[in-house]
């Protein structure tokens with residue numbers, strides 16, 4: 150199946166460019182137009198539909214040979230809110246804000262052809278992987294959402310839709326679980342999640358490091374049998390990887406990873422920060438230089454207290470709000486080591502020097 154991105158132009162009727170609330174499921178539709186191809190439908194939403202001032206669209210359309218992405222998945226498409234109702238609880242009160250809409254093309258008899266069905270299973274599977282969906286719980290017919298007769302072939306044959314969900318489910322079960330890229334924070338070396346088609350050599354090349362160093366850093370990995378999803382340590386790596394979560398922006402990520410937004414942009418030359426997709430993997434530059442140790446704080450000098458000029462012990466004690474009576478001076482004398490205190494001028498001078506420190 151060809152996978153084609155050909156977004157329709159931003160316009161109020163078919164692509165309002167409103168951000169949605171996320172992807173909580175998929176609503177399946179049919180085109181209701183005998184023998185129309187995916188390209189016909191996409192061009193309709195980009196042309197005639199707009200000229201006719203009709204509010205309608207869907208995110209994707211599938212025919213016998215391809216899927217065309219018409220509306221980005223983080224935007225609203227007008228596909229499942231006719232009569233302003235929503236009978237599917239998990240989509241809230243407007244499924245256009247919470248579900249992806251997928252159109253299925255049909256033959257001359259308004260039926261689904263086997264090739265289109267196979268492509269729908271494959272694309273349903275991809276959506277489940279991308280958005281962590283369960284086809285048994287998160288796939289709905291347009292009919293389930295608003296009671297519209299769509300897709301007519303699955304309204305007439307509900308078991309057919311159940312089979313479709315099970316086929317996607319089986320495909321998910323059959324594929325080995327590939328761990329999702331895990332955000333690696335505060336790493337001093339990079340990590341990389343092995344993707345389909347990667348070799349140790351291609352990864353080394355990507356990070357501009359020596360393949361021998363890469364192998365040394367990952368002794369447990371057999372370069373001839375690398376598993377997709379394995380996390381490799383990238384020695385002196387320039388990047389770690391991060392999968393975009395709902396609501397992420399480059400600005401938030403720069404704060405989270407203690408980076409400059411510019412550095413993030415530079416590390417992802419092919420990524421449009423304004424069109425981040427949930428699940429999209431981006432590079433996070435790593436800071437391999439250790440944080441400098443904080444300089445020792447200078448010990449603050451204690452400000453000299455009290456009257457520093459007077460020669461009178463009593464005046465000094467008063468200036469620091471200490472009881473200057475004889476009995477208290479006696480106690481202070483004992484504490485500061487002026488023996489046998491009688492309150493003589495000499496003893497007072499001694500005590501004054503000791504208390505004041507000079």
Ligand SMILES: [Zn+2]
Pocket residue numbers: 177178179228291297299300
């Ligand atoms: Zn529909």
